[in-house]
Structure formats: C-alpha cells, structure tokens
Amino acid sequence: MPSSKTPSKPSSDEKDKSKVHKLSLKGSAKLVAEFFQYSIHTILFQRGVYPAEDFSAVKKYGLNMLVSSDDQVRAYIKKIMSQLDKWMQGGKISKLVIVITDKDTGEHIERWQFDVQILAKPKKSSKSKSAEIGDENSGAGSAAAAADKTAGDKTEAEIQAEIAAIFRQITASVTFLPQLSGDCTFNVLVYADADSEVPVEWGDSDGKEIQNGEKVQLRGFSTASHKVDTLVSYRLAE
Amino acid sequence: MATATVTTPLKSHTGLFSSRTAGGRMPLTPSPRQRAINFNSSPFTPEKSSGDDKLGVSKSVYGGNLNARLAKASTKSQHRESPKSNIAAGIHTPRKALELGVSDFTLTGTGAYNKKSSPTADKTKKVPKVKSKSSKTTINYTGDRFIPNRGASSAIANAGSGKLDIKEKRRSRTGNSEASSVLSSATDDALAALEHLNIEEEDQSSYSRPSPNTVAYQDSLANACGVNLKTRILEFKPAAPESSKPIDLRQQYNRPLKPAGASSAQFRRRIATAPERVLDAPGLIDDYYLNLLDWSSGNQVAIGLERNVYVWSADEGSVSCLLETSPDTYVSSVKWSGDGAYVGVGLGTGEVQIWDVAEGVKIRSMLGHETRVGVMGWNKHLLSTGARSGLVFNHDVRIAEHKVAELVSHTSEVCGLEWRSDGAQLATGGNDNLVSIWDARSLAVPKFTKTNHKAAVKALSWCPWNMNLLATGGGSYDRHIHFWNTTSGARVNSIDTGSQVTSLRWSPHYREIVSSSGFPDNSLSIWSYPTLVRNVEIPAHESRVLHSCLSPDGQMLATAAADESLKFWKIFEKKAGSGSGSAGSSSSAKAEMTKQMTIR
Numbered sequence: 001m002p003s004s005k006t007p008s009k010p011s012s013d014e015k016d017k018s019k020v021h022k023l024s025l026k027g028s029a030k031l032v033a034e035f036f037q038y039s040i041h042t043i044l045f046q047r048g049v050y051p052a053e054d055f056s057a058v059k060k061y062g063l064n065m066l067v068s069s070d071d072q073v074r075a076y077i078k079k080i081m082s083q084l085d086k087w088m089q090g091g092k093i094s095k096l097v098i099v100i101t102d103k104d105t106g107e108h109i110e111r112w113q114f115d116v117q118i119l120a121k122p123k124k125s126s127k128s129k130s131a132e133i134g135d136e137n138s139g140a141g142s143a144a145a146a147a148d149k150t151a152g153d154k155t156e157a158e159i160q161a162e163i164a165a166i167f168r169q170i171t172a173s174v175t176f177l178p179q180l181s182g183d184c185t186f187n188v189l190v191y192a193d194a195d196s197e198v199p200v201e202w203g204d205s206d207g208k209e210i211q212n213g214e215k216v217q218l219r220g221f222s223t224a225s226h227k228v229d230t231l232v233s234y235r236l237a238e
Numbered sequence: 239m240a241t242a243t244v245t246t247p248l249k250s251h252t253g254l255f256s257s258r259t260a261g262g263r264m265p266l267t268p269s270p271r272q273r274a275i276n277f278n279s280s281p282f283t284p285e286k287s288s289g290d291d292k293l294g295v296s297k298s299v300y301g302g303n304l305n306a307r308l309a310k311a312s313t314k315s316q317h318r319e320s321p322k323s324n325i326a327a328g329i330h331t332p333r334k335a336l337e338l339g340v341s342d343f344t345l346t347g348t349g350a351y352n353k354k355s356s357p358t359a360d361k362t363k364k365v366p367k368v369k370s371k372s373s374k375t376t377i378n379y380t381g382d383r384f385i386p387n388r389g390a391s392s393a394i395a396n397a398g399s400g401k402l403d404i405k406e407k408r409r410s411r412t413g414n415s416e417a418s419s420v421l422s423s424a425t426d427d428a429l430a431a432l433e434h435l436n437i438e439e440e441d442q443s444s445y446s447r448p449s450p451n452t453v454a455y456q457d458s459l460a461n462a463c464g465v466n467l468k469t470r471i472l473e474f475k476p477a478a479p480e481s482s483k484p485i486d487l488r489q490q491y492n493r494p495l496k497p498a499g500a501s502s503a504q505f506r507r508r509i510a511t512a513p514e515r516v517l518d519a520p521g522l523i524d525d526y527y528l529n530l531l532d533w534s535s536g537n538q539v540a541i542g543l544e545r546n547v548y549v550w551s552a553d554e555g556s557v558s559c560l561l562e563t564s565p566d567t568y569v570s571s572v573k574w575s576g577d578g579a580y581v582g583v584g585l586g587t588g589e590v591q592i593w594d595v596a597e598g599v600k601i602r603s604m605l606g607h608e609t610r611v612g613v614m615g616w617n618k619h620l621l622s623t624g625a626r627s628g629l630v631f632n633h634d635v636r637i638a639e640h641k642v643a644e645l646v647s648h649t650s651e652v653c654g655l656e657w658r659s660d661g662a663q664l665a666t667g668g669n670d671n672l673v674s675i676w677d678a679r680s681l682a683v684p685k686f687t688k689t690n691h692k693a694a695v696k697a698l699s700w701c702p703w704n705m706n707l708l709a710t711g712g713g714s715y716d717r718h719i720h721f722w723n724t725t726s727g728a729r730v731n732s733i734d735t736g737s738q739v740t741s742l743r744w745s746p747h748y749r750e751i752v753s754s755s756g757f758p759d760n761s762l763s764i765w766s767y768p769t770l771v772r773n774v775e776i777p778a779h780e781s782r783v784l785h786s787c788l789s790p791d792g793q794m795l796a797t798a799a800a801d802e803s804l805k806f807w808k809i810f811e812k813k814a815g816s817g818s819g820s821a822g823s824s825s826s827a828k829a830e831m832t833k834q835m836t837i838r
Contacts, residue, residue: 049478049481050481051481070479072479073478073479076476076478076479079474079476080474083474094469183481185477185478185480185481186478187473187474187478188473188474189471189472189473189474190471190472190473190474191469191470191471191472192469192470192471192472193468193469193470194468194469194470196470196472198472201474201475201476202472202473202474202475203472203473203475204470204471204472204473205471205472205473206471207471208473
C-alpha cells in the first residue's frame with residue numbers, strides 16, 4: 001500500500017497546491033478588479049461627480065449598484081479597468097486610489113484608497129509576516145495567522161456579503177463627508193510594482209494626498225488570495 | 239516509555255510520525271515497529287543528536303526551541319522571549335495537524351497510561367526535560383502523548399521541523415520532494431501535515447538563518463520606506479470626461495426617489511372622501527362672484543339662498559330662516575362677524591345689513607355701494623365690503639358715519655376679500671385678474687398689486703401658521719394657485735390645478751390647503767404645503783363648487799355647489815384623542831341629521 005501510493009503522492013500534492021493557488025488567485029483578482037469598477041461608479045454617483053440621472057441601477061452584490069450610463073464615462077472607466085485587470089492578474093497592484101479634485105482650484109478634496117494585499121501565492125510569506133508580528137506580540141501574531149487561515153475558506157457568498165457591506169458604507173459615508181461644492185473631476189491612481197508594464201495612458205504621479213485630511217477607515221474584504229481595505233480621506237470643511 | 243511502545247500501533251500515527259522521522263532519515267521504511275523503536279530512541283538517537291548538535295551550533299534557534307517548549311523558564315542568551323513566541327505562532331498549523339494525529343494516539347494511549355502516570359504527570363514531564371538536554375527528542379513524544387499540553391505539542395512540531403531543517407540543509411529543495419516521496423506509508427492526513435511541516439520548515443529556515451530580530455527589523459524597514467522604492471504611483475493620464483451639467487449634491491440628496499405622488503403615499507394621511515352630511519340648498523344662485531356661505535365661530539352656518547339667509551346650527555342641526563329680502567333684490571354675500579353673534583348680509587342693491595342672529599333682528603343697514611356687494615370681510619368692528627364696481631369700502635359698524643375707508647384698486651367686480659387674522663393686511667381679488675394686498679395702516683394704495691393671474695381671483699386664503707403667506711386662486715382661464723410672501727410681495731409657489739379655483743382654505747392643523755374646483759373637475763383637492771403634492775382629490779359635487787368654509791374647529795369643510803347642495807367634509811380630521819369634545823358634539827348632531835335635510 002505504501003509503495004503504490006508513492007508515485008502519485010508528490011504529483012497530487014503539487015497539483016493540489018497549484019490548483020488551489022492559481023485558480024483562486026486568478027478568480028480573486030477578477031473579483032477584486034470588479035469590486036474596483038463598481039467602487040468607482042458608486043463613488044462617482046454618491047459624490048456627485050456626474051449627475052445622478054446619468055446613472056442606472058444594476059443588481060450586484062445583492063444591492064442596487066448605480067452604474068454610469070454615460071458612454072464617455074463608461075469608456076473611460078472601461079479603459080482603466082482593462083489595464084487594472086492585467087495588473088491585478090499579475091499581482092502588481094498594492095493600492096488603487098480615486099481622487100476627487102476641484103476643477104477650479106485643482107485641489108484634491110477627497111481620496112478613496114483601496115489597499116490590496118495579496119495573500120495567495122505567498123502563503124508562507126504571510127505566515128512569516130505573522131511570525132514577525134509575533135516577534136513583538138505573540139498573541140496578535142497567532143491571531144493574525146488564524147485570521148489568515150479562516151480567510152482562505154470563505155464562501156463566495158460570504159465574500160459578496162463583505163463587499164456589499166463596503167458599498168453600504170460608501171453610500172453611508174455621504175453623511176459625514178463634507179459637501180462637495182463646485183465642479184469636481186476625478187483621477188484614478190494605482191500603486192504598482194516598479195517592474196510592472198506601463199501602457200502609454202498611464203504615467204507617474206504623486207500620491208495626490210490630501211493635506212491635513214481627515215481619514216476614515218472603512219470596511220475591507222478578503223478572498224483566499226486578496227485582502228482589500230478601504231480608506232477615505234477628505235479635506236476638512238473650512 | 240514502555241507504555242509508549244505498547245500504545246503506538248495506530249495507522250495514522252504511524253504515517254505521521256514515521257513520515258516525520260523519515261524526513262529526518264531518508265532510508266527508513268516507516269513501520270509501526272520502527273516508530274516504536276524510534277520512540278524508544280535507540281538506533282537513531284546518535285544521528286539525531288548529531289543533527290541537534292549541528293543545529294545547536296549553527297542555529298541556536300533550535301536549541302532555543304527545545305528549551306522554550308520544555309522549560310518555559312529557560313532563556314537563551316541570544317533570544318529574548320520572542321523566539322519562543324515566534325515558534326508558537328509560526329507553528330500554529332503543523333501543530334494542529336499533529337494534534338489531530340496525537341489525539342488519536344492518546345485515545346489509545348491515555349487509557350492505559352493515564353491511570354499509571356497521571357499522578358506522576360509532573361514527574362514524567364520533568365524526566366524528559368532533563369533528558370532532552372541530552373537531545374533525546376523522542377522522549378518528548380511520549381511526554382506529549384500523555385500530557386496533552388500545548389507547549390509540548392508545539393515542541394513536537396519544532397522538533398520535527400528542526401529535523402527537516404537539517405535535512406534541508408543537507409539537501410537542496412528538491413530533496414524535500416524526494417523526502418516526501420519516500421514517505422510512502424503516510425496517509426493523506428499525514429501528507430497534509432507534512433506539507434505544513436515543509437512550509438513551516440521553509441518558514442523557519444528563512445527567518446532563522448539571520449536572527450529573527452534582524453529580519454523583523456529589515457522587514458519593518460522595508461515596510462517603512464521600501465514601499466516607495468518598490469512601487470510607483472501611476473495615474474491614468476486622460477482627463478475624466480466632463481460632467482454634462484453642474485451638479486448640486488443638495489438637490490441630488492433631496493431628489494425624491496419616486497415620483498412625488500408615489501413618495502407622498504407613506505406620509506399621506508387617510509382623508510375621508512365621502513361627505514359627512516349633505517343638505518339641500520335650493521335656490522342657491524350659481525354665480526361665481528358671490529359669497530353665500532359662511533361658518534361662524536359659534537358653529538353656525540349661514541347660507542344665502544336667493545332672497546333668504548338661513549342659519550343652520552351645526553351643534554343642534556336646527557335650521558332657521560334669518561331674513562328674507564325685498565323681492566326686488568337678492569342676497570349676494572353673507573359673512574359672520576368674528577364673535578359669531580352678527581352676520582353681515584350684502585344685497586344685490588349694494589345695501590349691507592347687519593343682523594343679530596340670536597335675536598333675529600336687523601341691527602343696521604349700511605348704504606354706500608351702488609352695485610351689488612359680492613364679498614365682505616370682518617376685522618373686529620370693521621366690515622370690508624367689495625362691490626361689483628370694483629370698490630372696497632371699510633365700514634366701522636359702531637358709528638353712524640360707517641364708511642371709514644375707500645380702497646380703490648380694482649377696476650372690475652371684487653369677488654375675493656380676506657383679512658389677515660391679525661388685521662394688519664387685507665387681500666382682495668377681482669374680476670380684473672388682480673390681487674391687491676393692502677396694509678391696514680395705509681389704504682390709499684395697495685401695498686402690492688399682483689397681475690399673475692389670468693382670470694378673476696375669488697379664492698383667497700391667509701396661511702394660519704405663516705402670517706406672510708397668502709394663497710390665491712384664479713378662475714377658469716387661469717386655474718392656478720399662487721402663493722405669495724405678502725411682506726416682500728414675492729411669489730413663492732404655484733400650482734396648476736387644472737380647473738377653475740373657486741375657493742381656498744388652509745388647514746389649521748395640517749400643513750395643507752384645500753382648493754375647491756369649478757369646471758371641469760367640480761372637486762376638492764387637498765395639497766400639502768410646501769411640497770405642493772396633491773394628497774387627495776375628492777369628486778365633491780355634480781356641478782361647480784361655488785363656496786367653501788371651514789368649521790371653527792378646523793376639521794370640517796362645508797361646500798356649496800351649483801347643484802344646490804351643501805356638503806360637509808371631514809377632511810382635516812384631527813387624530814384620535816385630540817378634540818374629542820367637538821367629535822362628541824358633531825356626533826350628537828349627526829344623530830339628528832343622519833339623512834339629507836332641507837333648509838326651508
């Protein structure tokens with residue numbers, strides 16, 4: 001019995017590993033990219049960058065998501081997303097930032113930041129990370145390790161629920177975010193690895209941080225391979 | 239230890255442990271027996287110890303591990319407490335896997351052993367500890383088996399990983415898979431465990447070569463500043479498309495999600511759409527310009543029917559004929575004084591009479607108008623009368639020279655006239671489509687003259703909760719209700735009602751206004767203010783509604799229409815619990831007047 005199993009074991013071992021990691025990484029990247037797309041639309045709607053009547057409701061994540069039906073805006077976001085998809089698949093992105101800028105003053109008024117952590121491939125690295133944390137605080141370290149582990153076996157529905165919770169929060173955030181006055185436009189920034197391929201439409205930029213901005217950490221979600229955190233910073237009303 | 243050998247033969251264990259040992263020593267073919275031997279530590283001890291020695295020399299961590307797990311008190315010079323906790327954290331997964339196996343193991347083992355050893359548990363624990371210093375890791379297994387204790391079990395994992403570590407040192411990474419290929423007898427569980435161990439081992443090797451503190455430091459350094467070096471911030475260069483129009487978020491947030499009518503549904507109160515009472519009003523002149531219906535503060539309704547004025551007591555339901563004019567004229571307007579004791583009666587001849595209702599006697603006649611007096615309004619002792627000529631007179635009813643003011647503004651018949659409740663302003667509307675707003679202190683010229691209506695203005699109503707707000711409604715060609723700020727003269731709102739506006743009454747209790755309509759609807763409409771949402775439209779009469787008035791409690795509206803009927807509508811009914819007194823009185827009245835009743 002042992003001998004019969006001998007040949008199959010290592011291969012199945014490898015296969016299992018590869019199956020879990022590659023598929024979930026790819027699927028997860030897609031899911032995260034899609035989340036970004038809806039986030040952009042939602043923020044554009046909620047913050048009134050484009051008029052409300054330009055948006056139409058789409059059922060997604062168990063919510064009515066408002067998606068721009070303006071051709072130009074759609075094309076613009078589509079262009080961003082097509083590149084974002086590639087980068088996500090390659091695991092090149094650590095942050096996606098949507099900056100809302102006052103058209104007249106050029107001042108950055110609001111900054112929505114989505115931090116992306118890739119958990120999948122370096123299961124060990126995440127672990128070593130937690131081990132490092134454990135260096136300073138063993139309790140937290142083991143807790144983090146446990147959390148990482150549970151994140152792995154989340155169901156699709158649970159992830160969708162987490163995402164829906166984020167969108168609810170984004171929607172609710174209009175209650176505390178200052179009124180945007182005047183015409184606003186938006187920019188999409190990406191924090192990518194230095195070795196990423198960069199198409200011509202994309203160029204280096206500063207972080208477009210908001211000086212003395214107020215920051216509010218919103219919910220995040222995680223898949224087997226990715227962990228996304230949401231942070232909104234905004235200029236305090238004078 | 240002897241017990242250990244006895245209790246071992248368990249398949250899963252065998253796989254697990256032997257695989258681990260195999261990780262350490264390749265050539266072994268794992269079998270229960272060998273494992274037992276292993277536990278007994280004989281053949282392999284030397285090798286292992288040599289490995290341990292190596293570790294001890296090259297990687298103090300291993301020794302630290304041992305110490306950490308065995309004696310929590312023991313500290314290593316190079317390590318603070320942290321490595322220990324590191325291990326605990328890092329080992330998490332494999333330990334779990336091991337425990338799975340071990341628990342099986344203990345099931346068989348503890349039964350026998352516990353009885354013997356539990357009292358001496360401490361002792362057994364100590365013994366292996368001492369021995370472990372002489373690098374007999376196997377002893378720990380026995381110890382662990384019988385004393386299921388976290389520190390110990392993690393120690394097992396450490397021991398295992400330590401061994402694997404050695405192996406890894408000797409071999410390249412491919413050695414791992416080779417090693418695992420040797421683990422032929424391992425079950426799937428064991429395989430998983432091994433996998434974890436491997437990961438764990440990589441883990442450990444990766445950080446244990448340099449001091450863990452160093453690594454932590456480096457990583458934190460990288461985290462702190464490396465981000466900027468390793469990543470670049472990229473911007474999507476093309477400018478975002480222009481918004482098609484400027485956006486005011488305030489407007490957006492206030493935007494009703496559904497059409498106004500639908501959204502008001504949840505706020506809409508229930509309004510009785512059937513009349514409370516219907517009285518016949520035979521002979522009611524179908525003339526838009528007259529004002530033949532009024533309800534007094536004493537809860538009496540006066541109605542002018544051709545040459546007669548009838549008074550219907552809402553409390554008692556009784557009707558009395560107050561007066562009958564001479565045959566050459568007719569009643570063109572009736573109006574109760576503020577105290578409800580007197581009623582002013584305007585006649586077609588231009589004569590204005592004042593009657594004491596309780597006594598049923600005429601108190602005085604006031605002459606002056608050459609044309610019929612279509613509208614009147616009381617302001618305490620002042621009676622304002624509007625005539626067909628377009629003139630409005632103010633009469634002080636107390637004095638002989640009663641005419642105290644002549645208000646000249648309208649060029650055609652005055653059909654609407656309403657004092658503000660505080661008597662400071664007077665609004666008049668006429669067939670010349672004008673609305674004039676007068677300041678009571680200076681009646682020479684109107685304060686404002688509004689020309690927005692395109693038809694005669696009969697319907698006038700002052701808002702009870704906002705003194706500056708006046709509603710005016712226009713005739714058939716106009717169909718609009720306009721709302722005015724009578725301080726600034728600004729038009730603040732407008733409604734297109736779709737039909738002739740014959741009267742307007744604000745509700746004292748609700749933020750609503752009711753309008754009565756002529757052609758084509760002949761209906762009553764209740765509008766919310768300031769949303770201007772039509773809460774309800776009641777098809778009230780068969781022909782145009784000519785007059786309306788509110789009961790003194792503000793709940794009931796009486797309407798008189800060209801179909802010669804007088805109807806009572808409980809459209810502003812107060813919520814239950816408030817105003818029970820008036821409800822009682824009306825119900826008693828109802829008992830008497832359940833059916834239609836003819837005045838006269």
